[in-house]
Amino acid sequence: MRDVAVIGIGMSKWGECWQHSLRDLFVSAALQAIDDCGVSRLDSMYVGCMAPGLFNGQEHIGPLLADYLGVTPIPAVRVESACASGGLAFRQAYMEVAAGFSDIVLAAGVEKMTDVDGEAATYALGTAADQEYESFQGITFPGLYALIARSYMQKYGLTVEDLAAVAVKNHSHGLKNPRAQFQRAITVEEVLQSSLVADPLHLLDCSPITDGAAAVILCPLRKAMKLSKHKPVKVIGSGHATDTIALHARKQLEFFYSSAKAAEKAFQMAEVTPQQIDVVEVHDCFTIAEICALESIGLFEPGQAGKAAAQGITHLGGKLPVNVSGGLKSKGHPVGATGIAQIIEIVEQLRGTAGERQVANAKIGLTHNMGGTAASTVVHILEAC
Amino acid sequence: MFPPKIWREFPQRYRLEASQCQKCNKIAFPPRLVCPGCGGRKFNAMKLARQGRLVHFTIIHTPPAGFEDQSPYAVGIVELDQGVQITCQIVDVDLTQLAAGQRLIIEFRAIQKDGESGTIAYGYKAVPAMEHNS
Numbered sequence: 011m012r013d014v015a016v017i018g019i020g021m022s023k024w025g026e027c028w029q030h031s032l033r034d035l036f037v038s039a040a041l042q043a044i045d046d047c048g049v050s051r052l053d054s055m056y057v058g059c060m061a062p063g064l065f066n067g068q069e070h071i072g073p074l075l076a077d078y079l080g081v082t083p084i085p086a087v088r089v090e091s092a093c094a095s096g097g098l099a100f101r102q103a104y105m106e107v108a109a110g111f112s113d114i115v116l117a118a119g120v121e122k123m124t125d126v127d128g129e130a131a132t133y134a135l136g137t138a139a140d141q142e143y144e145s146f147q148g149i150t151f152p153g154l155y156a157l158i159a160r161s162y163m164q165k166y167g168l169t170v171e172d173l174a175a176v177a178v179k180n181h182s183h184g185l186k187n188p189r190a191q192f193q194r195a196i197t198v199e200e201v202l203q204s205s206l207v208a209d210p211l212h213l214l215d216c217s218p219i220t221d222g223a224a225a226v227i228l229c230p231l232r233k234a235m236k237l238s239k240h241k242p243v244k245v246i247g248s249g250h251a252t253d254t255i256a257l258h259a260r261k262q263l264e265f266f267y268s269s270a271k272a273a274e275k276a277f278q279m280a281e282v283t284p285q286q287i288d289v290v291e292v293h294d295c296f297t298i299a300e301i302c303a304l305e306s307i308g309l310f311e312p313g314q315a316g317k318a319a320a321q322g323i324t325h326l327g328g329k330l331p332v333n334v335s336g337g338l339k340s341k342g343h344p345v346g347a348t349g350i351a352q353i354i355e356i357v358e359q360l361r362g363t364a365g366e367r368q369v370a371n372a373k374i375g376l377t378h379n380m381g382g383t384a385a386s387t388v389v390h391i392l393e394a395c
Numbered sequence: 396m397f398p399p400k401i402w403r404e405f406p407q408r409y410r411l412e413a414s415q416c417q418k419c420n421k422i423a424f425p426p427r428l429v430c431p432g433c434g435g436r437k438f439n440a441m442k443l444a445r446q447g448r449l450v451h452f453t454i455i456h457t458p459p460a461g462f463e464d465q466s467p468y469a470v471g472i473v474e475l476d477q478g479v480q481i482t483c484q485i486v487d488v489d490l491t492q493l494a495a496g497q498r499l500i501i502e503f504r505a506i507q508k509d510g511e512s513g514t515i516a517y518g519y520k521a522v523p524a525m526e527h528n529s
Contacts, residue, residue: 146506147483148507150457156453157453160452205456258472259431263472
């Protein structure tokens with residue numbers, strides 16, 4: 011297996027991009043990634059996208075996007091695993107380069123979510139749960155995470171203020187990210203006064219509906235110096251795992267088994283320990299998700315991450331900065347693009363080019379991207395070269 | 396909703412039909428072709444008992460399409476007495492009085508309507524056991 015590096019990154023500002031189509035969003039991010047490293051060709055591409063059929067009435071987006079990027083006839087395929095689609099597109103690209111099938115591979119993610127109304131968007135996102143035995147009963151995605159929050163609260167005594175502190179932290183980080191959808195500070199009071207979506211989760215506990223794309227370019231590490239002007243960032247660990255699709259089929263709701271298994275694989279492969287991680291991007295689709303994710307991947311003991319945001323531990327400048335990009339909460343969550351944007355944040359941190367968001371002396375970073383109620387998780391560990 | 400899909404789901408939605416593994420006795424709801432407990436492939440058909448307890452619940456304030464007229468409503472995970480957990484609404488209850496652990500009984504109810512003239516889908520919802528008996 012060959013060592014693999016990320017050499018190019020590209021991402022436009024996320025938000026409600028009324029003037030841009032699915033294909034435009036993708037092409038502009040892909041071009042930025044190509045220009046960032048200056049490669050003159052692509053051998054293959056993977057695009058994470060959860061539900062273009064439901065959001066845009068368009069399937070078969072692999073060739074569509076290759077066509078509009080002007081790179082046909084290279085292989086191009088969409089990767090789908092709900093909100094983990096982007097992270098898994100990255101893993102596919104990584105495995106293809108590591109295995110020696112291709113040298114220069116684009117891993118991208120895109121979701122154009124505002125071409126349908128809120129009701130249709132809620133339906134599309136709900137298809138990541140068990141349609142026949144969960145969604146049918148009238149439970150929404152915020153509802154499923156509300157059950158996880160209740161379970162955590164009952165077990166460890168978490169408060170709604172602790173949950174709100176996660177949103178407040180991620181908004182304070184997003185304020186420093188020019189590509190974030192919301193560059194606005196919020197307070198605990200604002201979170202608690204926002205409308206209840208699914209008790210105990212308020213509107214400001216939830217990540218938003220977002221249009222956006224992100225793209226990165228991978229190549230063999232030994233060719234990275236020649237191909238790119240940037241310091242290469244090496245992929246040292248990759249793990250992917252699954253769990254039951256229905257939340258009710260699990261023994262514990264607040265511990266994400268797929269996240270634990272994916273992280274275990276990634277840490278083993280990277281030969282590093284959780285204590286060596288300098289900066290982390292985790293999948294905070296809801297405030298409670300950040301807390302459960304941090305514990306499940308082993309960065310906190312079970313029950314210990316609940317107050318981490320409120321205590322400043324996970325803030326920029328804290329002991330373990332989490333979601334310095336603003337996370338899904340503030341940067342936005344175009345579902346298929348999220349996993350790639352996490353990789354981009356870590357690459358910028360390890361290159362030392364994250365500006366106001368820079369974590370001092372960041373050498374090793376981790377991304378955690380999950381789909382559904384953690385029925386899928388993909389974890390990557392990256393290291394500065 | 397297309398009628399064959401609703402029709403196909405009658406045994407579970409109407410009668411809580413499940414399957415029990417002949418090898419390890421684990422109950423699967425809905426029935427499966429492979430036992431999630433031991434990988435066994437032979438099962439006995441059975442029906443789930445309708446008594447259980449509330450494990451966790453939430454109050455949905457922003458409902459999905461088809462549930463607008465019911466909001467706010469409670470939905471949660473119910474553990475039936477044979478150990479199987481299901482997701483369903485908890486109805487005929489004061490939402491402020493709901494508590495994890497309380498006894499529930501599963502009843503047959505309308506779940507959602509496909510517009511004014513479309514199919515009505517029926518299924519199971521939980522109600523408090525005490526009120527049910529009185």
